[in-house]
Amino acid sequence: MxxxxxxxxxxxxxxxxxxxxxxxxxxxxxxxxxxEVATEHADLLGVGFKRLEQGGTLWVLSRIAFEMNRYxxxxxxxxxxxxxxxxxRHFSQRNFDIITPEGEVLGYARTIWVAIDINTRKPADLSGxxxxxxxxxxxxxxxxxxxKIRPAxxxxxxxxxxxQVSDIDxxxxxxxxxxxxLVLNQMDLDTFDAYRLGRFEIIYHHESYYNDCxxxxxxxxxxxxxxxxSVDGTVxxxxxxxxxxxx
Amino acid sequence: MxxxxxxxxxxxxxxxxxxxxxxxxxxxxxxxxxxEVATEHADLLGVGFKRLEQGGTLWVLSRIAFEMNRYxxxxxxxxxxxxxxxxxRHFSQRNFDIITPEGEVLGYARTIWVAIDINTRKPADLSGxxxxxxxxxxxxxxxxxxxKIRPAxxxxxxxxxxxQVSDIDxxxxxxxxxxxxLVLNQMDLDTFDAYRLGRFEIIYHHESYYNDCxxxxxxxxxxxxxxxxSVDGTVxxxxxxxxxxxx
Numbered sequence: 180m181x182x183x184x185x186x187x188x189x190x191x192x193x194x195x196x197x198x199x200x201x202x203x204x205x206x207x208x209x210x211x212x213x214x215e216v217a218t219e220h221a222d223l224l225g226v227g228f229k230r231l232e233q234g235g236t237l238w239v240l241s242r243i244a245f246e247m248n249r250y251x252x253x254x255x256x257x258x259x260x261x262x263x264x265x266x267x268r269h270f271s272q273r274n275f276d277i278i279t280p281e282g283e284v285l286g287y288a289r290t291i292w293v294a295i296d297i298n299t300r301k302p303a304d305l306s307g308x309x310x311x312x313x314x315x316x317x318x319x320x321x322x323x324x325x326x327k328i329r330p331a332x333x334x335x336x337x338x339x340x341x342x343q344v345s346d347i348d349x350x351x352x353x354x355x356x357x358x359x360x361l362v363l364n365q366m367d368l369d370t371f372d373a374y375r376l377g378r379f380e381i382i383y384h385h386e387s388y389y390n391d392c393x394x395x396x397x398x399x400x401x402x403x404x405x406x407x408x409s410v411d412g413t414v415x416x417x418x419x420x421x422x423x424x425x426x
Numbered sequence: 427m428x429x430x431x432x433x434x435x436x437x438x439x440x441x442x443x444x445x446x447x448x449x450x451x452x453x454x455x456x457x458x459x460x461x462e463v464a465t466e467h468a469d470l471l472g473v474g475f476k477r478l479e480q481g482g483t484l485w486v487l488s489r490i491a492f493e494m495n496r497y498x499x500x501x502x503x504x505x506x507x508x509x510x511x512x513x514x515r516h517f518s519q520r521n522f523d524i525i526t527p528e529g530e531v532l533g534y535a536r537t538i539w540v541a542i543d544i545n546t547r548k549p550a551d552l553s554g555x556x557x558x559x560x561x562x563x564x565x566x567x568x569x570x571x572x573x574k575i576r577p578a579x580x581x582x583x584x585x586x587x588x589x590q591v592s593d594i595d596x597x598x599x600x601x602x603x604x605x606x607x608l609v610l611n612q613m614d615l616d617t618f619d620a621y622r623l624g625r626f627e628i629i630y631h632h633e634s635y636y637n638d639c640x641x642x643x644x645x646x647x648x649x650x651x652x653x654x655x656s657v658d659g660t661v662x663x664x665x666x667x668x669x670x671x672x673x
């Protein structure tokens with residue numbers, strides 16, 4: 180029997196068709212790849228979608244934080260590695276690094292995953308898969324964990340968006356990476372031409388569903404653009420985006 | 427020197443994180459994968475983005491037609507293969523099949539690609555890469571080519587959408603697959619629960635740019651939902667969607 184590695188790596192190389200207007204990996208696609216590589220590793224460890232479904236539960240992402248020194252460019256190979264830093268019956272904390280084959284560190288990410296009951300959508304207990312605690316790895320991830328985010332008291336950029344068919348994923352709720360797009364779309368193309376997203380954090384509080392009308396509201400709080408996505412006055416997620424001049 | 431194959435194949439297997447609300451490959455992601463696998467093959471053949479950029483031109487997709495018997499499900503492997511059916515100095519016609527490892531044909535696609543000048547955005551001549559004519563393969567692709575599409579005279583479903591940062595690709599225009607999302611979002615989630623997109627065609631007439639406000643208008647013409655995406659009264663693309671009851 181092959182031993183499943185405690186650190187799972189996935190090599191990527193973006194074709195021109197996958198690049199954003201800055202000719203590289205978009206932060207939303209980075210988020211999607213973080214989720215995909217986590218999902219792959221969970222599948223390999225036998226604690227993926229299929230296993231949780233048997234117990235009537237789903238993995239859902241609760242938080243992400245990432246910091247990128249730079250984003251990979253067109254046709255530039257990079258390796259995303261992931262490992263579990265902490266696990267208990269309430270959540271799993273999974274970290275990532277993104278490195279070139281030459282060893283240049285492009286960035287790091289931290290994620291927190293919880294399980295919910297498929298029917299009640301309430302938090303579920305992870306005790307049934309506690310065997311994965313044995314895969315915990317002590318590998319450095321030198322970025323601050325996702326912290327508390329307070330919404331801007333007087334948001335200056337406010338947009339509305341109604342969730343469409345293309346925004347809904349297999350869990351029948353809005354795809355986690357789609358929120359990242361909505362958050363970053365609060366800024367304009369000129370901003371992304373001049374700056375890179377240096378640090379990003381998002382906290383998912385509540386699920387959004389098909390046809391929900393979201394209010395996306397942003398304002399500066401110190402050095403960060405803080406964005407809330409709300410439905411019917413309830414905050415569904417909060418994000419903090421820190422832009423840095425390009426290297 | 428390794429011979430580059432005239433038929434290029436890419437194996438996919440969707441993780442749960444990549445699936446749509448129907449627990450499989452979404453038609454928009456199928457479109458994106460068609461574009462990516464075409465781009466990969468062009469890169470291998472030495473006629474990719476980098477090569478065309480040297481001559482001041484870009485590949486742009488002009489038309490797609492695909493027919494799917496069924497869409498691959500979660501964690502189900504499938505192989506997308508592509509080859510050039512026809513090539514001249516005006517366009518390249520590239521076909522695809524999507525097959526399971528057991529040999530079940532999931533579907534076929536046909537695409538037409540043209541080049542445009544990076545600066546003038548006018549059609550460019552492909553004579554400089556005519557060597558790829560030698561890679562033309564006579565492999566069956568038993569679906570009708572993309573045909574002429576007449577817009578619905580009295581569209582019943584009309585929505586507006588302003589293109590955002592997340593919709594723009596490396597060519598600084600709206601990503602081809604994003605139009606497919608906008609077209610399919612004219613239908614609701616119940617429709618996709620009961621029906622699959624059996625045949626889809628799209629013709630890209632004009633580029634759309636950041637901040638363009640698009641009018642998306644759909645109406646039934648015979649057995650198809652015909653959708654136009656227009657900016658300032660000019661039709662930028664036309665699509666025809668034929669839904670079939672699920673197998």
